[in-house]
Amino acid sequence: xxxxxxxxxxxxxxxxxxxxxxxxxxxxxGAGLPLEPQAELPEGSTLQPVLTCxxxxxxxxxxxxxxxxxxxxxxxxxxxxxGQKVCVxxxxxxxxxxxxxxxxxxxxxxxxLLDQKLQICCKAEEAxxxxxxxxxxxxxxxxxxAQAPAYRPVSRNIDVPKRKSDAVEMxxxxxxxxxxxxxxxxxxxxxxxxxxxxxxxxxxxxxxxKESGDVSDSGSSTTSGHWSGSSGISTPSxxxxxxxxxxxxxxxxxxxxxxxxxxxPDPFLLDEPAPRKRKNSVKVxxxxxxxxxxxxxxSIVGIKRHVKALHLGDSVDSDQFxxxxxxxxxxxxxxxxxxxxxxxxxxxxxxxxxxxxxxxVTSPSLAALPLPPPRAQCSGSKHPGPESSLASAALSKSAxxxxxxxxxxxxxxxxxxxxIPVSPHIYTSISWAAAPAAASxxxxxxxxxxxxxxxxxxxxxxxxxxxxxxxxxxxxxxRKARGEAKKCRKVYGIEHRDQWCTACxxxxxxxxxxx
DNA sequence: CTTGCCGGGAA
DNA sequence: TTCCCGGCAAG
Numbered sequence: 001x002x003x004x005x006x007x008x009x010x011x012x013x014x015x016x017x018x019x020x021x022x023x024x025x026x027x028x029x030g031a032g033l034p035l036e037p038q039a040e041l042p043e044g045s046t047l048q049p050v051l052t053c054x055x056x057x058x059x060x061x062x063x064x065x066x067x068x069x070x071x072x073x074x075x076x077x078x079x080x081x082x083g084q085k086v087c088v089x090x091x092x093x094x095x096x097x098x099x100x101x102x103x104x105x106x107x108x109x110x111x112x113l114l115d116q117k118l119q120i121c122c123k124a125e126e127a128x129x130x131x132x133x134x135x136x137x138x139x140x141x142x143x144x145x146a147q148a149p150a151y152r153p154v155s156r157n158i159d160v161p162k163r164k165s166d167a168v169e170m171x172x173x174x175x176x177x178x179x180x181x182x183x184x185x186x187x188x189x190x191x192x193x194x195x196x197x198x199x200x201x202x203x204x205x206x207x208x209x210k211e212s213g214d215v216s217d218s219g220s221s222t223t224s225g226h227w228s229g230s231s232g233i234s235t236p237s238x239x240x241x242x243x244x245x246x247x248x249x250x251x252x253x254x255x256x257x258x259x260x261x262x263x264x265p266d267p268f269l270l271d272e273p274a275p276r277k278r279k280n281s282v283k284v285x286x287x288x289x290x291x292x293x294x295x296x297x298x299s300i301v302g303i304k305r306h307v308k309a310l311h312l313g314d315s316v317d318s319d320q321f322x323x324x325x326x327x328x329x330x331x332x333x334x335x336x337x338x339x340x341x342x343x344x345x346x347x348x349x350x351x352x353x354x355x356x357x358x359x360x361v362t363s364p365s366l367a368a369l370p371l372p373p374p375r376a377q378c379s380g381s382k383h384p385g386p387e388s389s390l391a392s393a394a395l396s397k398s399a400x401x402x403x404x405x406x407x408x409x410x411x412x413x414x415x416x417x418x419x420i421p422v423s424p425h426i427y428t429s430i431s432w433a434a435a436p437a438a439a440s441x442x443x444x445x446x447x448x449x450x451x452x453x454x455x456x457x458x459x460x461x462x463x464x465x466x467x468x469x470x471x472x473x474x475x476x477x478x479r480k481a482r483g484e485a486k487k488c489r490k491v492y493g494i495e496h497r498d499q500w501c502t503a504c505x506x507x508x509x510x511x512x513x514x515x
Numbered sequence: 516c517t518t519g520c521c522g523g524g525a526a
Numbered sequence: 527t528t529c530c531c532g533g534c535a536a537g
Contacts, residue, residue: 487519506529509520 086111086128287330485513 084099086109100110100119110121286303288295290311297303487510488500497505501512 489518502529503520507520507531 289330485510487513 082099082101085096086099095113095115097111097113097115097120100112102109108121110119112119285296285298286300288297288303288307288311290307293311295303295306295310297306488504489497491513492499501510503509503511
């Protein structure tokens with residue numbers, strides 16, 4: 001039965017709004033990058049809106065109309081070079097910053113905002129070269145005065161109908177979901193759907209998180225982070241030989257596990273209703289997370305050595321970097337059977353955040369879970385550079401978990417597909433969530449839980465109070481202790497029973513507001 | 516008393 | 527399965 005959620009997601013998939021048009025390639029530089037035929041996206045893919053950190057939470061509100069208005073003319077195809085000074089629309093105003101990196105694949109630019117002292121990640125079109133500002137081709141000028149805050153970024157959206165309120169709502173939902181997941185765990189990375197391969201490049205969306213962090217009990221979350229489907233199109237990673245050791249760019253796209261917390265013998269921390277175990281044979285490999293490395297090795301030692309030698313290099317000696325290599329690789333579990341799945345799992349093109357609904361969830365390819373290294377995040381929000389991007393990537397990576405949560409909403413009804421791969425790692429995520437204190441005092445975001453104060457607004461899809469708070473508990477046998485989290489009934493009220501999660505409606509353990 | 520949800524049962 | 531609800535336990 002189509003859960004409400006999936007139904008909704010399906011309908012309002014973000015993807016629709018992000019169709020990449022040929023226009024994108026007409027830019028001076030755009031030509032260099034082959035764009036994927038948008039047409040490829042099957043209906044199904046709609047279910048996999050890729051969450052992308054779109055600017056910082058603020059730009060969220062950018063009027064779609066603007067985007068529309070700009071049209072192709074406004075499109076600015078520029079290849080940003082690291083270090084280049086650019087302007088981006090952030091926090092309601094134009095900010096200048098330095099390009100951290102520009103990922104063509106994703107069409108994302110990571111910018112280090114000078115005045116904000118933070119790093120954001122936005123779509124390439126949303127940034128423009130500072131120097132060009134004045135010199136921007138006439139095409140742009142009329143719309144945007146030097147100061148006009150006109151939101152430059154023209155999306156390449158084309159034939160997409162104006163985003164309607166519900167679309168927006170959707171975005172908000174997504175944002176909330178993502179935030180939600182962030183606040184708890186970097187857990188699951190749903191495996192990239194076979195057909196939906198996403199370009200890898202790390203999408204650094206670090207700081208925005210901080211901002212969105214304020215999404216706590218206030219329910220103000222709605223405006224914080226804006227996630228939009230990334231042009232899933234960008235780089236449909238060509239079918240990669242799954243075993244290929246080299247995964248371009250996508251250092252984070254693949255599932256990972258944090259070794260730091262792996263020791264717990266009890267793989268199942270049931271927070272979720274009867275998670276089923278993974279049923280297939282899984283091959284474990286270790287993948288280097290260093291941006292644009294992605295080397296995959298089969299032994300821990302090997303990967304450590306690799307990281308240390310190739311990436312950490314001399315810094316290894318410093319105290320700070322002691323054992324750092326541990327954080328730059330991840331355990332990837334590859335399912336062996338389904339070839340497609342395997343490919344998906346390890347495919348470089350994996351986009352980090354892709355809350356693909358049902359489609360993905362059910363995908364058999366789910367095999368591994370990502371677990372961003374704890375410390376990554378601390379560096380993420382404060383320091384630019386590879387590390388930060390890594391961190392942010394890690395963060396964004398957690399997004400997928402949101403997906404998982406979403407599903408969790410309906411887990412009651414549809415446990416099987418989703419939970420299988422996931423459950424074994426729940427633990428990990430938890431530890432991760434719990435550990436941040438040590439790892440990153442900087443990110444307050446993590447530990448908080450969300451809850452909606454607005455009954456109407458949160459679509460069932462949004463999860464809050466996830467696993468986060470649940471401490472690794474061993475006793476899941478007895479009656480579930482009453483959680484302190486607000487439940488659907490509280491949040492929505494009996495009047496809006498229809499908005500409750502299914503479980504609540506059925507008087508079962510709430511799946512939406514887990515405690 | 517209210518709320519969360521388990522256990523069980525009807526559809 | 528999906529959906530409902532009696533009834534227990536926690537608060």
